[in-house]
Amino acid sequence: MSGKLIIFSAPSGAGKSTLVQYLLSCGFDMEFSVSATSRAPRGTEKHGVDYYYLTPEEFRQKIDNQEFLEYEEVYQNCYYGTLRSEVERITSQGKNIVFDVDVVGGLNIKKEFGNRALALFIAPPSVAELKNRLQNRGTDSAEMIEKRIGKAEFEMTFAPKFDLVIVNDDLSKAKAEAERSIREFLKL
Ligand SMILES: Nc1ncnc2c1ncn2[C@@H]1O[C@H](COP(=O)(O)OP(=O)(O)OP(=O)(O)O)[C@@H](O)[C@H]1O
Ligand SMILES: Nc1nc2c(ncn2[C@@H]2O[C@H](COP(=O)(O)O)[C@@H](O)[C@H]2O)c(=O)[nH]1
Numbered sequence: 001m002s003g004k005l006i007i008f009s010a011p012s013g014a015g016k017s018t019l020v021q022y023l024l025s026c027g028f029d030m031e032f033s034v035s036a037t038s039r040a041p042r043g044t045e046k047h048g049v050d051y052y053y054l055t056p057e058e059f060r061q062k063i064d065n066q067e068f069l070e071y072e073e074v075y076q077n078c079y080y081g082t083l084r085s086e087v088e089r090i091t092s093q094g095k096n097i098v099f100d101v102d103v104v105g106g107l108n109i110k111k112e113f114g115n116r117a118l119a120l121f122i123a124p125p126s127v128a129e130l131k132n133r134l135q136n137r138g139t140d141s142a143e144m145i146e147k148r149i150g151k152a153e154f155e156m157t158f159a160p161k162f163d164l165v166i167v168n169d170d171l172s173k174a175k176a177e178a179e180r181s182i183r184e185f186l187k188l
Contacts (some may be wrong), residue, residue, distance in 0.1 A: 003096040004032065005087075005113050006182060009106030009150030010122035013134040015168040016029065019104070020100045022175050028182060030096035030180065033086050036062070036071075038079045042139055070101075070108040075147055096186065103155040104112060106162070118185040121162035125169040127152060 009017040025031060036052040047053050054062070059079045063071060071081025075164045082101065090097040099109060104123070110119040124130040130152055154155045158164050164181055168174040 003091040005117035007099045007106045007119045011166040012153045013130045014124040016122045092183045119162045121165045
């Protein structure tokens with residue numbers, strides 16, 4: 001028994017978490033892949049629900065033990081990665097798995113799983129709007145927002161490598177498009 005993989009990647013602030021949370025409420029037979037990170041929990045985030053929170057040393061130890069399917073040092077000394085054990089835990093039960101990962105991580109998962117994975121790129125309507133969204137979200141310092149925006153311009157160049165690009169301008173249209181593409185991929 002093995003489930004399928006659905007990957008959401010986007011520059012930070014484009015709205016992938018918003019779309020993933022919506023899709024998880026739609027009744028699809030799929031579970032969220034909880035990533036590991038060495039960043040500190042924000043607000044009400046919980047260990048094992050939003051992320052597995054590790055120290056940078058613990059994270060590097062797992063890299064050395066080859067426990068990651070993919071990982072990135074997304075910002076300096078701030079790692080994010082997908083544990084092989086998480087993917088195995090979910091897909092071995094025949095359940096589909098949904099990922100919310102950065103652009104390079106998403107392409108690495110797609111490369112490993114080929115047609116068993118659907119890779120969706122969520123694009124913002126513009127970089128200016130991306131900055132607005134990060135500022136309005138209120139979770140990051142001005143310095144961190146600048147880092148995220150700097151990375152976004154590079155990440156946008158990877159959009160053509162994905163199976164589908166969804167422009168998240170009107171949120172309800174983006175939700176409908178994501179839902180439709182997943183139904184088609186899962187043949188529902
Ligand atoms: N279509 C939209 N129009 C306006 N605001 C939006 C839209 N989609 C999402 N947002 C808002 O933009 C902000 C960023 O969205 P979200 O946190 O989902 O982005 P993300 O891509 O998951 O970012 P990160 O990678 O940093 O976790 C949130 O405050 C969210 O409510
Ligand atoms: N390559 C990976 N990137 C990941 C993973 N989990 C999350 N992320 C990405 O990191 C940034 C920042 O996230 P935040 O929670 O600090 O806002 C964002 O783009 C995430 O998608 C992962 O397992 N691998």
